[in-house]
Amino acid sequence: MxxxxxxxxxxxxxxxxxxxxxxxxxxxxxxxxxxxxxxxxxxxxxxxxxxxxAITGYHPGGTCKMGSPYDDTAVVDPMLRVRGVHGLRVMDASIMPTPISGHPNSLLIAMADRAADLILHY
Known part of the structure; x- marks a missing residue:
C-alpha cells in the first residue's frame, strides 16, 4: 500500500x-x-x-493508558500516577485510552495544563 x-x-x-x-x-x-x-x-x-x-504519520497514543483504579489494563491513574511506582507520573499522548483521529496538539496542551494543576495542588 x-x-x-x-x-x-x-x-x-x-x-x-x-x-x-x-x-x-x-x-x-x-x-x-x-x-x-x-x-x-x-x-x-x-x-x-x-x-x-518510512515513518508513521500517525501520532501514537494509548500505550500507557489512563484509567480507574479498578481497570487492570490502566497503567496510569486519573492523577497521572504510574500504578505501582512511587513518585512517577506520565503526561503525554500515551495516557489516552485510545489514539485519536486528529492531530493531538491542542488536546495535549490542555492535558499538560491539567497535569500542572495536579502536580502543584496534590
Missing part, C-alpha cells in the same frame, strides 16, 4: 501542473539501499527506501 502511494506521488510530481510549478523529485540515497539503482521506476529501490526510512 505504501509503495502504491509513493508511485502515485512520483507520477503526480511529473505531471504538467506540478512541472509548471517547478516540482522536482528527490530520491534519498540511503546506505542500506546503495546496492540498488536510484531510479523512480526501480521498484526494488523504492521498496528498500520505504523499509529503511
Amino acid at each position: 505504501f509503495l502504491t502511494a509513493v508511485k502515485l506521488a512520483i507520477h503526480l510530481s511529473t505531471s504538467q501542473p506540478f512541472q509548471r510549478l517547478g516540482a522536482k523529485l528527490h530520491l534519498p540515497q540511503l546506505d542500506e539501499c546503495k546496492h540498488l539503482e536510484v531510479d523512480p521506476q526501480n521498484l526494488a529501490y523504492l521498496e528498500c527506501i520505504i523499509r529503511t526510512a
Whole structure:
C-alpha cells in the first residue's frame, strides 16, 4: 500500500501542473539501499527506501493508558500516577485510552495544563 502511494506521488510530481510549478523529485540515497539503482521506476529501490526510512504519520497514543483504579489494563491513574511506582507520573499522548483521529496538539496542551494543576495542588 505504501509503495502504491509513493508511485502515485512520483507520477503526480511529473505531471504538467506540478512541472509548471517547478516540482522536482528527490530520491534519498540511503546506505542500506546503495546496492540498488536510484531510479523512480526501480521498484526494488523504492521498496528498500520505504523499509529503511518510512515513518508513521500517525501520532501514537494509548500505550500507557489512563484509567480507574479498578481497570487492570490502566497503567496510569486519573492523577497521572504510574500504578505501582512511587513518585512517577506520565503526561503525554500515551495516557489516552485510545489514539485519536486528529492531530493531538491542542488536546495535549490542555492535558499538560491539567497535569500542572495536579502536580502543584496534590
